[in-house]
Amino acid sequence: MYCRFCGNNIAEDSKYCPYCGAPVYQEDFYPRPRRENGSGFGWGVLGFFIPIVGLILFLVWKNEMPVRAKSAGIGALIGVIVEIVFVFFFYSYLLLLVEMYYGSI
Secondary structure, eight states: OBOTTTOOBOOTTOSBOTTTOOBSSHHHHSOOOOOOOOOOHHHHHHHHHSHHHHHHHHHHHTTTOHHHHHHHHHHHHHHHHHHHHHHHHHHHHHHHHHHHHHOOO
């Protein structure tokens, strides 16, 4: 067998050319594709209902699977915002009930 790049004779079981260092097989020459990134709707829903999990998934996946990471992060962010708004309205309503029951505070 001969190297595609330098033309020197190399052993059949070689993965790289001992003379020029080039990979012998095409699959070694090109990098392997990344894992499927796919849609992240389900991860966004999970992040919405359990924001801490969404944040952790965002931090773990941000380089390897950016679409899923973004969905989980956005879901977590929206979940936290909704929780803050819910707590604000809950305490406002609670304060209104207390004021109605006891009169002016």
